[in-house]
Amino acid sequence: MSLSRREFVKLCTATVAGLGVSQMFHPAIVQAMKEGAKKTPVIWIQGQGCTGCSVSLLNTVHPSIKEVLLDIISLEYHPTVMASEGEMALEHMYEIANKFAGKFFLVVEGAIPRAANGKYCIVGEMGDREITMLELTEELGKKAHAVLAVGACACFNAGIPGAAGNLTRAASVQTIFNEKGIKTPVVNIPGCPPHPDWMVGTIAYALAHGIPELDENGRPVMFYGENIHENCPYLKYADEGTMCETFTQKEGCRMELGCKGPNAYADCFKRRWNNGVNWCIENALCIGCVEPGFPDEMSPFYEG
Amino acid sequence: MSGCRAKQAPAAAAAPGKKIKIAVDPVTRIEGHLKVEVEVKNGKVVDAHCVGGMFRGFENILIGRDPRDSSQIVQRICGVCPTAHATASVLAQDKAFGVKITTNGRIVRNLILGANYLQSHILHFYHLAALDYVNGPDVAPFVPRYKRNDIRLNKEKNAIGVNQYLKALEIRRVCHEMVAMFGGKMPHVQGMVVGGTTEIPTAAKIKQYAERFKQVKEFIENEYLPLIYILGSEYGDLLETGTGWKNVISFGVFPLNDEETDFLLKPGVYTNGKDSALDTAKIKEYVKYSWFDDSTTGLHPSQGKTVPAPEKATGYSFIKAPRYNDTPHEVGPLARMWVTNPELSPEAQKAGFKRMRDFGEKAFSILGRHIARAEEAWLVAKAIEQWLSEVKPGAETYTPTEVPETGEGMGLTEAPRGSLLHYINVKDSVIANYQIVSATLWNACPRDDMNQRGPIEQALIGVPVPDPKNPVNVGRLIRSFDP
Numbered sequence: 001m002s003l004s005r006r007e008f009v010k011l012c013t014a015t016v017a018g019l020g021v022s023q024m025f026h027p028a029i030v031q032a033m034k035e036g037a038k039k040t041p042v043i044w045i046q047g048q049g050c051t052g053c054s055v056s057l058l059n060t061v062h063p064s065i066k067e068v069l070l071d072i073i074s075l076e077y078h079p080t081v082m083a084s085e086g087e088m089a090l091e092h093m094y095e096i097a098n099k100f101a102g103k104f105f106l107v108v109e110g111a112i113p114r115a116a117n118g119k120y121c122i123v124g125e126m127g128d129r130e131i132t133m134l135e136l137t138e139e140l141g142k143k144a145h146a147v148l149a150v151g152a153c154a155c156f157n158a159g160i161p162g163a164a165g166n167l168t169r170a171a172s173v174q175t176i177f178n179e180k181g182i183k184t185p186v187v188n189i190p191g192c193p194p195h196p197d198w199m200v201g202t203i204a205y206a207l208a209h210g211i212p213e214l215d216e217n218g219r220p221v222m223f224y225g226e227n228i229h230e231n232c233p234y235l236k237y238a239d240e241g242t243m244c245e246t247f248t249q250k251e252g253c254r255m256e257l258g259c260k261g262p263n264a265y266a267d268c269f270k271r272r273w274n275n276g277v278n279w280c281i282e283n284a285l286c287i288g289c290v291e292p293g294f295p296d297e298m299s300p301f302y303e304g
Numbered sequence: 305m306s307g308c309r310a311k312q313a314p315a316a317a318a319a320p321g322k323k324i325k326i327a328v329d330p331v332t333r334i335e336g337h338l339k340v341e342v343e344v345k346n347g348k349v350v351d352a353h354c355v356g357g358m359f360r361g362f363e364n365i366l367i368g369r370d371p372r373d374s375s376q377i378v379q380r381i382c383g384v385c386p387t388a389h390a391t392a393s394v395l396a397q398d399k400a401f402g403v404k405i406t407t408n409g410r411i412v413r414n415l416i417l418g419a420n421y422l423q424s425h426i427l428h429f430y431h432l433a434a435l436d437y438v439n440g441p442d443v444a445p446f447v448p449r450y451k452r453n454d455i456r457l458n459k460e461k462n463a464i465g466v467n468q469y470l471k472a473l474e475i476r477r478v479c480h481e482m483v484a485m486f487g488g489k490m491p492h493v494q495g496m497v498v499g500g501t502t503e504i505p506t507a508a509k510i511k512q513y514a515e516r517f518k519q520v521k522e523f524i525e526n527e528y529l530p531l532i533y534i535l536g537s538e539y540g541d542l543l544e545t546g547t548g549w550k551n552v553i554s555f556g557v558f559p560l561n562d563e564e565t566d567f568l569l570k571p572g573v574y575t576n577g578k579d580s581a582l583d584t585a586k587i588k589e590y591v592k593y594s595w596f597d598d599s600t601t602g603l604h605p606s607q608g609k610t611v612p613a614p615e616k617a618t619g620y621s622f623i624k625a626p627r628y629n630d631t632p633h634e635v636g637p638l639a640r641m642w643v644t645n646p647e648l649s650p651e652a653q654k655a656g657f658k659r660m661r662d663f664g665e666k667a668f669s670i671l672g673r674h675i676a677r678a679e680e681a682w683l684v685a686k687a688i689e690q691w692l693s694e695v696k697p698g699a700e701t702y703t704p705t706e707v708p709e710t711g712e713g714m715g716l717t718e719a720p721r722g723s724l725l726h727y728i729n730v731k732d733s734v735i736a737n738y739q740i741v742s743a744t745l746w747n748a749c750p751r752d753d754m755n756q757r758g759p760i761e762q763a764l765i766g767v768p769v770p771d772p773k774n775p776v777n778v779g780r781l782i783r784s785f786d787p
Binding site for chain 2: 049
């Protein structure tokens with residue numbers, strides 16, 4: 001079964017709102033991924049991060065993480081998941097990067113610190129020499145087919161590690177690539193963390209059809225194309241001027257509590273989170289974690 | 305695969321009396337960046353250094369922000385246990401703001417943190433630690449692995465392990481759904497705020513939480529606990545390996561009363577064989593061997609400063625060295641279960657262990673720590689059952705608050721991986737100082753100013769490394785702490 005680009009995007013975007021189960025990845029997508037991928041090698045590296053993006057990836061429902069790991073991609077390097085460790089793991093990573101140069105996907109989670117020659121994030125040691133995240137991003141970045149920068153830290157202004165007051169000069173993948181003149185395409189999948197569908201869906205599309213359509217911030221339009229406030233189920237309250245006064249009041253718009261929905265572009269309002277059980281605005285409010293201005297321009301988060 | 309690099313010719317391994325150095329970097333299947341360097345003599349570790357390889361500077365980033373932002377920012381310290389950081393932050397803020405939360409607010413906080421305890425323990429055992437005891441399928445990311453990896457399970461038991469590994473992927477996802485039910489989303493919840501929680505539970509959401517919980521509890525009782533005791537019989541020597549300092553500390557977690565004076569897992573200290581009450585004034589952080597400025601050493605967290613010095617010659621880690629009464633202490637499930645000493649699961653009773661301390665010396669071991677973690681998962685599951693009977697649909701969970709002009713507070717809780725302290729100081733209604741002493745600081749720290757090893761460093765002493773190219777027990781020991 002093969003899906004056209006158009007059908008693919010339609011399936012990714014047409015999640016069912018309000019039905020409780022909203023992570024409706026079509027079985028055809030799983031099939032297309034399995035065929036398209038042929039177990040494409042993926043190298044996943046981590047800089048200044050919290051592993052939250054990896055943990056979020058584990059929450060994927062359709063396809064399940066079991067299918068992703070065993071049938072779709074070949075996850076050759078992932079510090080949190082792989083059996084291997086130490087120099088054995090690094091040797092294998094370099095072997096795969098060389099053997100599949102120009103073909104493997106590089107996923108970067110976490111920011112890349114530039115201060116102190118990169119010493120604020122050491123990712124391993126080969127032959128008595130420490131390897132910094134800065135060096136590794138440059139070296140693997142040049143060889144990769146494309147880079148998926150996952151999470152707020154790897155995108156834009158480097159999320160929390162890059163926020164005001166940081167001493168490590170933390171930077172995103174695209175910033176490093178611009179500074180080093182690396183031309184490998186970068187797809188930003190922001191969010192703190194990103195929804196698993198945004199990561200799996202982008203990988204699926206890239207395996208089947210190449211880089212998806214991106215917005216001016218390098219984000220896939222199919223996931224980040226819509227304004228949260230304009231599509232919010234509580235918009236009617238905003239229109240009639242009914243505002244929530246405390247967090248636990250749910251009949252009203254959350255804007256006066258600090259909600260950043262008007263500044264945020266993502267499909268959380270219809271996709272919902274964690275197998276559709278809840279999402280930030282139903283529970284409290286949006287902190288704008290998918291936007292380049294996160295966190296500094298989104299602060300204070302709570303004003304209730 | 306070359307395995308792990310021995311810094312001298314591997315042949316030296318066999319030469320009696322000769323020391324060889326082994327470095328493992330990265331230590332994988334943990335949260336964050338860690339390197340370990342051990343010296344091996346006559347097939348056993350005789351010295352060890354733990355090196356934390358990353359600094360982000362949360363404490364500096366928090367200065368000058370709205371105090372309420374802290375519960376969001378600090379969750380990004382750890383994507384496996386964000387709810388614990390949120391808990392410590394809101395407890396510190398509750399004090400600094402002078403707010404008392406409602407009964408339902410306390411219970412919903414317990415339901416949020418409790419569900420993530422189950423998630424974290426299951427993720428840790430199956431997806432981080434289990435590959436030290438079970439061979440995964442022969443495909444990436446389960447290969448490469450050590451050639452002689454000392455996996456002792458027969459085909460049948462190994463298959464049980466692999467099947468549970470895969471099933472546990474789903475079970476931990478379901479735990480996250482429980483967290484999100486009242487927390488909004490996971491990782492990183494929206495619903496944990498100063499003054500309580502943001503969503504009053506409805507009967508429908510309580511029911512959805514309870515349905516998921518039932519599935520998780522069955523998994524813990526019927527699969528996780530029995531597998532742990534299978535490992536106990538197959539890897540018996542690991543119940544006598546990795547002792548460490550045998551000092552433990554717990555701050556207490558899951559308040560059972562509104563005064564927050566009684567806890568499911570109690571606060572307490574156990575040092576050199578003696579129990580004592582926790583006195584947080586005795587906590588200090590040392591930095592002689594950490595990449596922080598020497599002028600900041602020996603401070604109580606309320607006076608704490610974070611001044612990185614990445615080129616400092618005596619430094620070898622970005623982790624500070626917290627000490628209680630100037631003595632290193634281990635934190636985590638073993639510490640909590642040792643301090644509380646609760647009644648254990650029927651599975652443990654069958655094996656003749658009624659309470660945690662019935663394990664005696666064996667508790668302080670690689671497998672002892674895994675047993676304590678699994679037993680704690682069972683204990684927290686029992687408590688969740690109780691909280692589900694106490695939570696009131698429709699009852700208020702939030703007490704309105706105002707940012708004070710000045711205030712300070714210390715938030716003490718327990719992350720799944722161990723004791724967690726947040727300290728907030730508010731001046732001019734913004735954060736003037738914020739200090740975080742997390743579990744991994746206690747366990748994976750370097751030496752302190754008195755040259756005492758950190759708990760993992762000490763626990764590595766004596767760990768058998770018969771084959772320096774395949775130092776499997778080093779990884780097993782480190783992961784037993786869940787750093």
